[in-house]
Amino acid sequence: MIKKFFRFIFKSTLAFLILSMCWVLMYRWVDVPATPLMGVRKLQSDRGHVIKHTWIPLKNISKNLQLAVICSEDQRFMEHEGFDKKAIEKAIAEHKAGKRLRGASTISQQTAKNVFLWPHRSWVRKGLESYFTLLIETFWSKERILEIYLNSIEMGNGIYGAEAASWYWFGKSGSDLNKEEAAAIAAILPNPRKFLASPPSEYTQKRKDWIIIQMRNYGTLAFEEK
Numbered sequence: 069m070i071k072k073f074f075r076f077i078f079k080s081t082l083a084f085l086i087l088s089m090c091w092v093l094m095y096r097w098v099d100v101p102a103t104p105l106m107g108v109r110k111l112q113s114d115r116g117h118v119i120k121h122t123w124i125p126l127k128n129i130s131k132n133l134q135l136a137v138i139c140s141e142d143q144r145f146m147e148h149e150g151f152d153k154k155a156i157e158k159a160i161a162e163h164k165a166g167k168r169l170r171g172a173s174t175i176s177q178q179t180a181k182n183v184f185l186w187p188h189r190s191w192v193r194k195g196l197e198s199y200f201t202l203l204i205e206t207f208w209s210k211e212r213i214l215e216i217y218l219n220s221i222e223m224g225n226g227i228y229g230a231e232a233a234s235w236y237w238f239g240k241s242g243s244d245l246n247k248e249e250a251a252a253i254a255a256i257l258p259n260p261r262k263f264l265a266s267p268p269s270e271y272t273q274k275r276k277d278w279i280i281i282q283m284r285n286y287g288t289l290a291f292e293e294k
Contacts, residue, residue, distance in 0.1 A: 099123045126215035132246060135289060137175070137217070138289070139254070140275075140282070142176075146289065150205040179217045180201040183220055210290075219231075223237075229242075230242040252265040252268055255275040
């Protein structure tokens with residue numbers, strides 16, 4: 069019985085590893101049609117809940133929005149390999165000093181969570197999030213990670229991805245967002261169902277102003293120079 073149990077565990081683990089790698093590899097070329105969060109939100113909401121999600125390639129997403137989300141969510145995105153050690157260490161130090169424990173998730177980690185996992189927090193999910201983060205950093209380019217992130221992330225109630233968010237908040241395509249509009253969308257990402265990109269609340273406006281300053285200081289994205 070013990071041998072059968074361990075054989076089952078071994079085969080199950082091996083099957084999971086193979087299937088998960090194939091899943092991640094598939095999205096290297098195939099666009100993500102939907103995410104688990106979309107399904108959860110649909111089940112949690114009324115029958116009239118509408119999901120707005122239109123995929124567009126990264127080249128058609130405003131460089132302003134690309135830069136705005138990197139400056140607001142993960143300024144070392146182009147440098148790290150999935151995990152920002154400096155941000156993690158800073159969050160731990162602040163928590164030890166008595167401050168509220170804040171998240172230090174990178175864009176890669178958020179993408180792994182959004183595309184492959186459920187939204188509710190747990191140690192199991194966090195472990196799987198780390199595993200999928202390693203896989204996407206191994207099999208995808210930074211451009212592909214950012215493309216999937218910007219097409220999958222929640223940007224409003226029932227609004228997913230840059231194109232749907234651009235039309236919803238500003239009545240224009242995701243390719244046409246200016247710095248102010250891009251920063252406004254990036255500003256609501258911590259809680260896109262609560263905050264408004266337009267008209268912005270006092271909190272959103274302050275965060276938007278901070279993001280614009282970060283955009284000015286950041287410079288050019290590395291893959292824009294290729």
